[in-house]
Amino acid sequence: AQSVTQLGSHVSVSEGALVLLRCNYSSSVPPYLFWYVQYPNQGLQLLLKYTTGATLVKGINGFEAEFKKSETSFHLTKPSAHMSDAAEYFCAVSEEQAGTALIFGKGTTLSVSS
Amino acid sequence: KAGVTQTPRYLIKTRGQQVTLSCSPISGHRSVSWYQQTPGQGLQFLFEYFSETQRNKGNFPGRFSGRQFSNSRSEMNVSTLELGDSALYLCASSKQGLSYEQYFGPGTRLTVT
Numbered sequence: 205a206q207s208v209t210q211l212g213s214h215v216s217v218s219e220g221a222l223v224l225l226r227c228n229y230s231s232s233v234p235p236y237l238f239w240y241v242q243y244p245n246q247g248l249q250l251l252l253k254y255t256t257g258a259t260l261v262k263g264i265n266g267f268e269a270e271f272k273k274s275e276t277s278f279h280l281t282k283p284s285a286h287m288s289d290a291a292e293y294f295c296a297v298s299e300e301q302a303g304t305a306l307i308f309g310k311g312t313t314l315s316v317s318s
Numbered sequence: 319k320a321g322v323t324q325t326p327r328y329l330i331k332t333r334g335q336q337v338t339l340s341c342s343p344i345s346g347h348r349s350v351s352w353y354q355q356t357p358g359q360g361l362q363f364l365f366e367y368f369s370e371t372q373r374n375k376g377n378f379p380g381r382f383s384g385r386q387f388s389n390s391r392s393e394m395n396v397s398t399l400e401l402g403d404s405a406l407y408l409c410a411s412s413k414q415g416l417s418y419e420q421y422f423g424p425g426t427r428l429t430v431t
Contacts, residue, residue: 236418247322247408247422255418294361298417303374304351304410306417308361 206231208297210309218317223267223282225312227295230276237278238296238306239269248294254278265289290316319344322411322423330429336397339426343390343411349373350392351420352384355406364407367392368415396428404430 211226229235236255240248252263259271269280278295292313296306323342331337343350351374352364363376367386386392390411396403406427410420 238418240422245427247424248410249422250420253418296361302417303368303415304349304366304412304417304420305363305374305376306353306361306420307363310360 206235206297206299206307208295208307208309210293210295210312212312213310214313214315216315216317217285219287220284223280223285223289223314225280225293225295225314227269227278227280227309228276229278229295229297231297231299233299233301234273235297235299237269237271238298239263239267239278239280240294240296240308242292242294242311251280251293285314285316287316287318290314322409322421324407324409324423324426326426327424328427328429330431331399333399333401333430335399336395337399337428339394339407339409339428341392341394341409341411341423343392343409344413344421347411347413347421348390349412349415350386350390351410351412352392352394353408353410354378355408355425356402356404361408364394366415373415399430401430404428 238253239251254271262268295309349368351366366374384394406425408425410422412420
């Protein structure tokens, strides 16, 4: 069965510092991988996704993630944090045969201090 | 292009009642999926409807049901509400029913007292 593990339920960084949010997955077949962001009282916004091809994926707002099959990881990074990045971030996985069903990690809350 | 809309945005119900939530997908999208988000269990897939047929279902009791209309709008129903059903219910729409082309709505916050 698929599963997603996000290491660290809460990450705190200073404005301008590197953001690194960790995600590991388990899947028996090549997965599709996603990072979503959720602001308070809002839905989920897609940051980036990996389906096939280049393993380094660039998303919106300066975020990027690298698919490492050997490590079953899909960590999210941003070189320089901004106050507006403070939110909850979810890593998710799906398999082609599962249609739209996404399996989510528990989420990581990112705090950014000035 | 209008996004996914969900109504109502907030809802308070009493234990034992039933509730119906509505989701209008992006124009042209034929698939609607529903998710439940709670602090304890996180985000969990409920079910997906594609062209009026339930195509996939998560691990939820039969009290949770849904349907999709010919215009692709979807409703989700929860009967005999329990306190644990308090959650943010999110729907997502997709043109071809593919996970990597889903767009999420703002959610309906259900509180059961």
